[in-house]
Amino acid sequence: MMDNSEKLKNIVPLLALLTAFPAFSTDMILPAIPSLALMWNESIAVINLILICFFITYGFFLLFYGPISDRYGRRKPLIIGISLYIFASVLCAMANSAATLIAFRILQAAGAAASAALSMAMTKDIFSGAERQRILAYIAIIMALAPMFAPIVGGWLLTYFSWHWIFVAQGIMGAIGLLGVLRTPETLKEASQTPLSKVMHSYGNLLLNxxxxxxxxxxxxxxxxxxxxxxxxSALYINGFGLSEQNFSYFFAFNALALMAGSMSCLKLTDRMNPRHLITTGFAGIVIGAVLILVIGQRGPWSFAIPMALITYSIGISRPPSNHLVLEQVHKDAGSASSLLIFTYFTLGAMGMWLVSQEWMERMQILGSITLICGALTLVAWMILQKKGIAAGQ
Known part of the structure; x- marks a missing residue:
């Protein structure tokens, strides 16, 4: 039986890597989006489908991996999913048009979906209570390195090689994750006895919760x-402010650093501050950042980056306790609960990606409006939930 220090040393880095799969798979290609649009003579809205279709497919397949892992364990679905991810990454590297790249990205997402949902389920398998909340914060800190370095790596690869090597790098990352899973024992202590034909019924129970x-x-x-x-x-920094692909990656990394700083602050404050207050502070920060983007965001890259950093910091400080609170609402079918949670994250995320890709108004105004509306809605809803006692599970 592993003690806590062994768990942290051996399991947490693997869980963080698995959770970071979507960040590596999306952020590494971001510096190439404007150049791909020019090369293939497509609009940004079309090229952004390599992101949107990835997110939608990723979320859809999460619904299958979770309950299947509750029935057969975490390792087998992870091995199958990561193997598919590696194969699809090689295909993406060989794509010669926007349509083929979008198709191969869909296949890549189908494999990557095994990682994030099952890593969260493994976290629930191994840790509990306040310890799980601390582990989620540790994972969030390590995971924040992915969006920080992924676009920088993508920018470097574009400087010295071609965009194809971005997907070669993703395949290598998948191989590292696969080796880690092969060396990790099964974490599910008691498998569900529900027949496979009824394994998806767990979602019905969750929707009744x-x-x-x-x-x-x-x-x-x-x-x-x-x-x-x-x-x-990428369109805002490269097309809007005229930055190079590599300079864009540094500004994107700055916002990723803010996300990690928020997670680190959460880790430091968890034992001193009520987690509900951390969530409230985070939601309020999103609203303030949105107002600043709408007021000063157009003035230059830093005038946009600093308010956006406030938003990502606020998300970073609120995400670990909010994830913990969601998981506290269920007592079984952790794989299904994790899958449905992340499916909703990515489905609504894909909606936001689609909205910001449109040409209804200036892209900065679209992003600021989306952020203000979402921040205000969540802050008001959160205050109501606390008054009604629904948020008392912490």
Missing amino acids: RNYVIMVLVMSVSLLPLYSFIAGS
Whole structure:
């Protein structure tokens, strides 16, 4: 039986890597989006489908991996999913048009979906209570390195090689994750006895869990501005402010650093401050950042980056306790609960990506409006939930 120090040393880095798969798979390609649009003579809205279709497919397949892992364990679905991810990454590297790259990205997402949902389920398998909340904060800190370095690595690869090597790098990352899973024992202590034909019924039970559904929706809306920023950032910095692909990657990393700083602050403050107050502070910070983007965001890259950093910091400080609160609403079917949670994150995130890709108004105004509306909605909803006692699970 592993003690706590062994768990942290051996399991947490693997859990963080698995959770970071979507960040590596999306953020590494971001510096190439404007150049791909020019090379293939497509609009940004079309090229952004390599992000949007990835997110939608990723979320859809999460619904399958979770309950299957509750029935057969975490290792087998992870091995199958990561192997598919590696194969699809090689295909993406060989794509010769926007249509083929979008198709191969869909296949890549189908494999990557095994990682994030099952890593969260493994966290629930191994840790509990306040310890789980600390582990989620540790994972969030390590995971924040992915969006920080992924676009920088992508920018470097574009400087010295071609965009194809971005997907070669993702395949290598998948191989590292696969080796880690092969060396990790099964974490599920007691498998569900539900027959495979009925394994998806666990979602029906979760949808009847009123507190779980409400908390999932509120926390998912709070993340929608982050996904909108991911899809719109390269066009804003490269096309809007005229930055190079490499300089864009540094500005994107600055916002990722703010996300990590928020997670680190959460870790430091968890034992001193009520987690509900951390969530309230985070949601309020999103609203303030949105107002600043709408007022001063157009003035220059730093006038946009600093308010956006406040938003990502606020998300970072609120996400670990909010994820913990959501998981506290369920007592079984952790894989299904994790899958449905992340499915909702990515589905609403894809909606934000689609909205920010449109040409209804200036892209900066679209992003600021999305962030203000989502921040205000989640803050008001969160205050109501606390008054009604639904948020008392912490």
